[in-house]
Amino acid sequence: MKLEFLSRLYFALRRDVELAYKQVETQRLSLETKLNRLFVQQYEGASAWAEISDQSPIFFDISILAKDFRIHQIQADLDWLKTLL
16 A cells, blocks of 8 residues: 555545545455455465475565565555554
């Protein structure tokens, strides 16, 4: 979630609560889509890595770590958005 979302939300709340609600819902749906895509990529990456190397643990693959980090960021954003609804 980008910080400009907060700016849009601020002005939407000053103008129309319903508009603000729609922005929160749109943001939530966008984040859920990204999260689902990352889960699929994470699973594919982990299984591909496991096939390549049985000797190195998965947590040493930086692409898997980066996706896992992003997944947790999005989940935190979604949790915060749910407090607004």
